[in-house]
Amino acid sequence: MPKYSIDELIVKVEELQNRVGILEDAHAIRRLQHAYGYYIDKCLYDETVDLFAENGEVHFMGGIFRGRAGVRRLYIDRFRKNFTGGKNGPIFGFLLDHSQLQDVIDVAPDRKTAKARFRCTMQAGLHESAGGRTRQWFEGGLYENTYVREDGIWKIQVLNYRPVWHADYETGWAHTRPQYVAFFSETYPKDPIGPDALEDPKPVLWPDTDVLPFHYAHPVTGRSWK
């Protein structure tokens, strides 16, 4: 007599299908976030916007950009205008390498949503021969994102980017000036390229420090972060 009945075996196969699906989801989400980083490197803002769900949002520098309109306002109206003069793609002498690493990816049991933490380490600046304000800086940051699966395709639901430190190349992070970058203080439409809402409380910036909450419980004790 076989070890399992066919009915028992069906249960085991269906369990496996779900477990394999979750592993495929984790692979897809790593791919998605890594692709995001590669698009940002190259000022490919059309491609970046298309990574988001219709009701996706971005948290950035104290502002929340909501829905496709908000996401476009940030990447197309703001970044593309400020960084590449409107071009969808890289320009001479502008660097914005936006490395993605150190994923902690967790797919919900129903496989409809997922959360992930990533780290980002940037090298950015404008070359002295590019005809603008020569500058160069390092930036270290964290992502705590959520993702959604629609029609079998994983998309970014909430991109929550939290820069942790900036450093002018010339002086390093021990000498970062306070308020290295400006938080948003005005919302759209008063600021025509501003966010839909302001984060409350505002994130802190180096040399201030805090802990961006972990979406995951402690891997060994199972205690949630509070």
Add this chain to the structure above:
Amino acid sequence: MPKYSIDELIVKVEELQNRVGILEDAHAIRRLQHAYGYYIDKCLYDETVDLFAENGEVHFMGGIFRGRAGVRRLYIDRFRKNFTGGKNGPIFGFLLDHSQLQDVIDVAPDRKTAKARFRCTMQAGLHESAGGRTRQWFEGGLYENTYVREDGIWKIQVLNYRPVWHADYETGWAHTRPQYVAFFSETYPKDPIGPDALEDPKPVLWPDTDVLPFHYAHPVTGRSWK
């Protein structure tokens, strides 16, 4: 007549269960080590200690810290006291970003233990406004760790961290002074926050170089590292 008997199919399903389990283990170990890096970033030493097995150990700067008592001595009695004045969490102006990347993870066939190599790239220092000795440095290092699965939960068994190079931000790795950091030379309890044993031979430090042995065989030839 079906291609396989139900008995043959059961064998195939059990093989799949094991293969999927190994993939899940690799995912869990990446998560575990990445979580370690995120806790270290933020001086969360309680959370760090809890990632270890009861009989876990840490190899660090020529010292071996053994068991829960040794692991606590390193993270709680030594690092927490020296880095954050006793606080479990980040303090103003102290940076210790401890990136984790480039995993090579190998789970034992019985799924009870695993080995993994990771790389670490650090940006660390104390901000000029923090009221201490202003300093800033880069650090590149390697991990060759072992992990153990207890009651279905992966834990760190041996954390073997090997800094490869340090560099003061101001001068870079071409001008690193010899003995950039001091190796342990005394053991506990003579040194009340020292290791339980000294590594023999001592690790080397940049500008000296060596190869931290690979736990894995060559991926193509299958030859073990010697």
Add this chain to the structure above:
Amino acid sequence: MPKYSIDELIVKVEELQNRVGILEDAHAIRRLQHAYGYYIDKCLYDETVDLFAENGEVHFMGGIFRGRAGVRRLYIDRFRKNFTGGKNGPIFGFLLDHSQLQDVIDVAPDRKTAKARFRCTMQAGLHESAGGRTRQWFEGGLYENTYVREDGIWKIQVLNYRPVWHADYETGWAHTRPQYVAFFSETYPKDPIGPDALEDPKPVLWPDTDVLPFHYAHPVTGRSWK
């Protein structure tokens, strides 16, 4: 009556075997490329060459090195001679940390080939005490590689490394001199350690910018890169 006939169940199990195989392939390819990075760190050129398929090739600095002979010419005749004076392994005071991160790995449905993009961030140089020309630089680059599975073992088929920017440590990427590194301009055997062919068009170098084509379609829209 069971939910599925045994024939239907066999189909499901075979589908799972293929999906699990693809996940294992992705794991093997990440391991392979990460192992490549660790060997390059340590000037282990014999081990590096052995990662390639017999008809493998390397694209590097405008040159194409073809087959086992070409791959050996680059790593053994050129790099080993220039970097370590012929030694297979690290030497005092020479740093070439070659981090691998941000994988986007895609295995072909037949599981015989795969493509992957990786990022590389280097810290390299020669220490002032090493008795040569003291120098130190950062380098950021991309890989767009192909891999092949032969007898169940994944190997590098085409290693296409594209440095994106270089920066002398002292001055940073805002001041990188033009033509920081020289492209190959002569082929083997006229250049006895040159490539078998020249890339046409030549890659660009920072502060010039371009997009190294993505092997993958957009993760959400499914549009191929053109």
